[in-house]
Amino acid sequence: MTKQLDVSNIRPNVRKVEFRLKDEVVDRALSYKKLFEDKDPKTSELKFPDLVFFNVGDAHVAGQKPISFYRQVLAMIAYPPLMDNPPAGIPEDAVQRARVLHKASAGLGAYSGAQGLLHVRQTCAKFIEKRDGFASDANNIILTDGSYDALKIGFELLIRDERDTILIPAPGYPLYSAVIREIGGIPQHYFLEDKHQFNPQVDELKRVYEQAESKGQKIRAIVINNPGNPAGNVLSRETLVQLLKFAKEKNIVVMADEVYQVNAYDIKAPFVSLRKISKEEDIQVEMLSFQSTSKGFSAECGVRGGYIEFYNVDGNTVKEAVKLVSVRLSPNTTGQIILDLACDPPTEGQASYPLFHEESEAIMGQLRRKAKAIEDSFNSMNGTSCAEIKGSLFAFPQIHFSEKALQSAKEAGLSPDTFYASQLLDATGVCVSSGNIFGQKEGTYHIRLTLMPTEDRVKVALDRIKTFNEEFYRKYQ
Amino acid sequence: MTKQLDVSNIRPNVRKVEFRLKDEVVDRALSYKKLFEDKDPKTSELKFPDLVFFNVGDAHVAGQKPISFYRQVLAMIAYPPLMDNPPAGIPEDAVQRARVLHKASAGLGAYSGAQGLLHVRQTCAKFIEKRDGFASDANNIILTDGSYDALKIGFELLIRDERDTILIPAPGYPLYSAVIREIGGIPQHYFLEDKHQFNPQVDELKRVYEQAESKGQKIRAIVINNPGNPAGNVLSRETLVQLLKFAKEKNIVVMADEVYQVNAYDIKAPFVSLRKISKEEDIQVEMLSFQSTSKGFSAECGVRGGYIEFYNVDGNTVKEAVKLVSVRLSPNTTGQIILDLACDPPTEGQASYPLFHEESEAIMGQLRRKAKAIEDSFNSMNGTSCAEIKGSLFAFPQIHFSEKALQSAKEAGLSPDTFYASQLLDATGVCVSSGNIFGQKEGTYHIRLTLMPTEDRVKVALDRIKTFNEEFYRKYQ
Incomplete structure (x- = not known):
């Protein structure tokens, strides 16, 4: 008798989900980490004194401190007696803000309504x-x-059957394809290239669209991730206009994944929302846009806050979406509190502003400098290059392999990018992600680095990478 | 050109989801509430001085205070400087607990891994x-x-296609059927009856099982909710043994929704988990069991904490479930913190224990007294009866309608239970839920009350209900 929950007998779409942010290289790095933690004598055989996790996307794990204002307000709401007797050093405007949010929510322990x-x-x-x-x-x-x-x-509203297709960027965050598969639709990659600073090209979109259509697929939407993970790109206004025109021409929904909107580092290439351009250029499309508490400078990942905004979408469909979320009664309250504070932070003149300004500017300055250091480093070495890192929290430098290196990777049974990442880890203790996890145009190979390690550690890691890379380059020349 | 997100063009399963905890009676109560808030002169036309929301399942909204220990720990984790300089009155063991959880989590802002x-x-x-x-x-x-x-x-693992069926209790919480429909399976009610103190009967399960099977449905699992919402039942050991034997005989999964396990009020009828009985009686079935922070005495609904435990389930299926949740990276950290504290509260001898004990016992005592008062009240009136309220946070008294009352309800175009609830509201300001929201055996009619209003308000409401009910009874006799 087959068990009902035998793995062969569960929902097929669950089995179809593929999701990994780690490969064998990261797994090995974690096993090295354990050796160091256990003070295992085997560490003396390693070629490096410590590890740098240049793959980790979690700022707080990497040592970043939370924004004081956010957490002061949250702490007082968590334990309301603190609102009446605020601990020393908590500014009056934080107390006021806690009171307002506590009243608006009936406290952290109350449901907040399905919509939030x-x-x-x-x-x-x-x-x-x-x-x-x-x-x-x-x-x-x-x-x-x-x-x-x-x-x-968004995906659940869109995907009606197994023909329904969502265009997603490659390189891109693996979440999109995992969720689309879970719901039973088709994730269809469009490719971004270094040579275009990872700006999507309409020719490429048309190619992918027509190919999918010719197979009987029904294209329902395009995901645009700006600023982008892992590419570190901030899309140009011209690109965004072209993308909107394409979506309008094809009558497909625009899913504007703009969760990194605060993470734009180049004054000459500011983030502009698709919603704003749609209005300004009068290119009306159905649009879903997304925000998260996990990004920006505060990087409040664990609290799980975010929103979806429906723009230019049938009101009855919004009602269906609200009905759908009503089953779970309420999103978590902490995430909502942090989202409120992130969307409406202290302003000049308020008591909390000086510290808030200092903390947020310090983090933004560090991110900007780290981005520049990574970009410059990979553009100065042999056999590597890096598109401009204008935004998000990542860098996606390209590794150009010689025929000899490609052959060696093949013999090792590894994708060339994993081959590079693997050797880099064993030689230096620097852990990076392989580009193939995120997708990349055929014949190109990348590694992904995050802007999360501290500036000191980024410098250490880049020095080690440089030494390794020059040796790798010489060896396989 | 049809819009992609026209409501006629979205995922059919989304449209099929039905979920309501409110009906027209609750909507009207909310409109009365607004009149009172706005000090509208129309309130003078109402027959009651104020409202009692006897339908609301949110303890904190109803005025219950959070457990101090939980919130003290949470506040310090939220704003870590408080761990070094704890506010006056926070016991040392709370500080220690905050330190342990802060270290284990790397703080509220860090992802905590997919599994938590x-x-x-x-x-x-x-x-x-x-x-x-x-x-x-x-x-x-x-x-x-x-x-x-x-x-x-659990439902997502189980439901493979549109024949897959889950047996769920009626009366029962509407979430089950909503989620099962969203995923594309069939929710199949088995009925609980007042005369059996809402203990499920194997004959009824067999009837439902065979009927479903004869229609080509494939029964995959049975949801058992103990203690139960809305019935206020705590299932007898004998019933639980019978249910496990039934599940084993039919080779179906047991979904043990035991989120109200702390809410058992009768020493003679304690809660016993299905997992424990399965082991003790050696009735091995595949089992998923569930817990939540929203219930018990702390009723921390808004923080959204809970777990699923896989018991006697294929390890590869557990891995598939972990893969599925890994896409979202992490459950929210606040919910995890509160869950940890609720599963391991202060014990005798710890500094936090006296206050914790006092607060939790006070709430449990109130719940016990409120349950008894409601039960007694509905068993003492004409035309109403109430099964023993042994657990959960609800009461589900039955209203026995005369032919005349049934006829009047029909003429009003209302289900008899809604007809009663509607008249009750307009006569007294007491808002209750109609039984048909939760499902009920054909020909029986109920209202659902929650144990959430304060004892004072429960007394006020029961007095008003008594007056109303006697008049209703006389009128339709």
Whole structure:
């Protein structure tokens, strides 16, 4: 008798989900880490004194401190007696903010309604209005447990059957394809190239669209990730206009994954939302746009806050989405509180502003410098190059392999990028992600680095990478 | 050209989801509430001085205070400087606990791994071991954003296609059928009856099973909710043994929704887990069991904490479940912290114990007294009766309608239970839920009350209900 929950007997779509952010290289790095933690004598056989996890996307794990204002407010809401007797050093405006949010939520322990707290949705709507220059409606916003949850709502509305197809970027974050497969649709990659600074090209989109259509697929939407993970790109206004025109021409939904919108580092290449351009250029498309507490400078990943905004979408469909989330009664309250604070941080003149400004600017400055250091480093070495890192929290340098190196990778049974990452780890203790995890145009190979390690550790890692890379280059020349 | 997100063009399963906890009666109560808030002169036309929301399942909204220990620990983790300089009155063991959890989590802002923090899973495993008398494995536990999330993982593993069927209780919480429909399976009710104190009967299960099978449905699992919402039942050991034998005979999975396990009020009818009985009676079935932070005495609904434990389930299927949740990277950290504290609260001898004991016992005592008052009240009135309220946070008294009352309800175009609830609201300001929201055996009618209003308000409401009911009874006799 087959067991009901035998793995051969579970939902097929669950088995079809593929998701990995780690490969054998990261697994090995973690086993090295354990050796160091256990003070294992085997560490003396390693070629490096310690590890640098240049693959980790979690700022707080990498040592970044939370923004004080956010956490002061949260702590007082968590334990309300603190609002009456604030601990020393907590500014008055933080106390006031805690009172407002505590009242609006009936506390952390209360359900907040399926759509999330109206107060927080109104804060998000004002944030969007300030960003784009025209109003957003709090009724069209659903607060979520992080952007995963928000994206999933979008995909679930869109995918009707197994022909339904979503265009997603490659390189791109593996979440998209995993969720699309879980729901039973087809994730279809469009490729971004270094030579275009990872700006999507309409020719490529048309190629992919037509190929998919010719196979009987029904293209429902395009995901645009700007600023982008892992490419570190911030899309040009011209590119965004072209993308909107393409979506309008094909009558497909635009899913604007703009969770890294605060993470734009180049004053000459600011982030502009697709929503704003759609309005300004009068290119009306159905649009879902996404935000998260996990990014920006605060990187509050663990609290799981985010939103989906429906723009130019049938009101009855928004109602269906609200019905869908109503089954779970409420997104988590902590994520909503942090989202509120991130969308409406202290402003000049408020008591919390000086510290908030200092902390956030310090983090942004570090991110900017780390991005520049990584970019410069990979553009100065033999056999590597790096597109401009204008945004997000990642770098995606390209490794150009010689025929000899490609042959050696093949013999080792590894993708060339994994071959490089693997040797890099064993030679230097620097752990990076292989580009193939994120997808890459055929015949190109990359590694992904995050901007999370401290500046000191980034410098250490880049020095080690340089030494390794020059040796790798010489060896396989 | 049809819009992609026109409501006619979205995923059919989304449209099929039905979920409501409110009906027109609750909507009207909310409109009355607004009149009172706005000090609208129209309130003088109402027959009552204020409202009692006897339908609301949110203890914190109803005025219950959070457990101090939980929130003290959470506040210090939220704003770590408080761990070094604890505010006056925070006991040392709370500070220690915050330090341990802060270290185990790398703080609220860090991802905690897809399965949730190992530390918290180990706490849950110890809690289960203590409860059942034999070990639980932290590797078989996934921490979730509330029990909705946990139940959904179970349903998603089980439902392969549109024939797959899950047996669910009626009366029961509407979440089950909503999620099963969303995933594309069939929710199949088995009925619980007042006369059996809402203990499921094997004859009824066999009837439903055979009927479903004869239609070509494939029964995959049975949901058992104990203690039960809305019935207020705690299942007898004998019933649980029979249910396990039935599940074993039919080779179906047992989904043990035991989120109200702390809410058992009758010493003579304690909660016993299905897992414990399965082991003690050696009735081995595949089992998923569920817990939540939203229930018990702390009722921390908004933080969204919970777990699913896999018991006697193929290890590869557990791996598939972990893969599935890995896409979202992490359940929210606040929910995990509160779950840890609820599974391992202060014990005698610890500095936090006296206050914790006082607060939790006070709440449990109130719940017990409220349950008794409601039960007694409905058993003492004409035309109403109430099964013993042994557990959960609800009461589900039956209203026995005369032919005349049934006829009047029909003429009003309302289900009889809604007809009663509607008249009750307009006559007294007491808002209750109609039984048909939860399902009820044909020809029986109920209302659902929650144990959430304060004891004072429960007394006020029961008095008003009594007056109304006697008049209703006389009128339709």
